[in-house]
Amino acid sequence: MRLVQLTVPTGKRQAILETLDKRKIDYVVTDEKSSREYTAVVYFPLPDAAVEPVLDEIQETGIDEDAYTVVVDAETVVSRRFQALREEYEDGDVGSDRISRQELQAEADDLTPSLPVYVVMTIISAVVATAGLLLDSPAVVVGSMVIAPLIGPALGASVGTVVDDEELFTESVTYQIIGVVVAIAAAAIFAVLVRSMNIVPPDLVLSSVGEISERLAPDLLSLVIALGAGIAGVVSIATGTSVALVGVMIAAALIPPAGVAGITLAWGQPTAAIGATVLVLVNLLSVDLAGLLTLWYVGYRPENLFALGETEQRVRRRIVGLGVIVLVFAIFLGGITYASYETGNFEQDAREEIEAVLTQEQYEDYQLLEFEVVLDDNYPFRNPDRVVVTIGGPPGESAPELADMLNERINDHTDEPVTVEIRYVEILER
Structure with a gap:
């Protein structure tokens, strides 16, 4: 449930209230004295699935983006009309449980930290993962996933595409590229220091370390992790549930392979880094692809209906592009899988x-x-x-x-x- 707080511009009060009355929505109106541009503030509760269509209809009355709208969680609403409204909009599937497009964009923005924080947290995560890999410690590797700030950019690219927010898409893709490069570089530098200081044996055979060897020659099962993480991440953010554990799953698909790629480079084995690097890239693209398909399937569309056709074409192009690249990488992983077979x-x-x-x-x-x-x-x-x-x-x-x-x-x-x-x-x- 959500409680919406909407500022009413001068001359729009009647139109907004008529819209709410038509949909049989309970509301409270208070006069606004702080500005001549706004005459009132309207408060009304909505089921999660009703937020987007109601706000879209209200916006059609002439509410521009300069007028602010606040949507907050509501613990309990006691009202017969609200119960009827819930029965109208909720039918038990994922689409009816999803949050509004407006909330989705805000959530994707909130999940992405500032660039300095993102870089620092990625470096820390990569260093911890590298230490865990060299120690062959699954517990430490899992700990590195918890602190990795990757879920925001991973989901932001998909969200930006389906809601026609190119700024969010560009920022998320940039963060993803930076994250991969920083993680591999940080892992390589840390591994060089560890090796030069003889903290681990200089002649350590990487294939003898279980946590490392399994990522040197990845197989097609790796795609399942990435696709599952992308779908679970989108479902979590779209339904307003916790994304913390899903963030760990996304990090599981990206951080350890990046750490292995850095370690192999530090050991002077660039050919051994091929498998781990491909695993990072295919997992990253698979998360994006799964997120994009899931968001479109759930029903997210641009705010401007006139942009729907253009956005559909953009989504289709990106799905095809991502699909082709993932398919190429999948063939590569298939070759590794066949060799293992x-x-x-x-x-x-x-x-x-x-x-x-x-x-x-x-x-x-x-x-x-x-x-x-x-x-x-x-x-x-x-x-x-x-x-x-x-x-x-x-x-x-x-x-x-x-x-x-x-x-x-x-x-x-x-x-x-x-x-x-x-x-x-x-x-x-x-």
């Missing part, structure tokens, strides 16, 4: 071959203890490089032909030859 199949086939060989009669005294497929460092499309097989057997015995057989049968499942290392471990039974 092939690696998984190879690992399964190789294990089955080893187990099949060891079931033969001459090798019944041997057993598979450990099996590991080591991937190469050609990020983000990693392929099997070595297969390490640890076999246990009776002491004092060896089967050199077993290594040759395993090497041959394992390499039958690869297009490129891989090195097969066979390690024997003596098993003593007492």
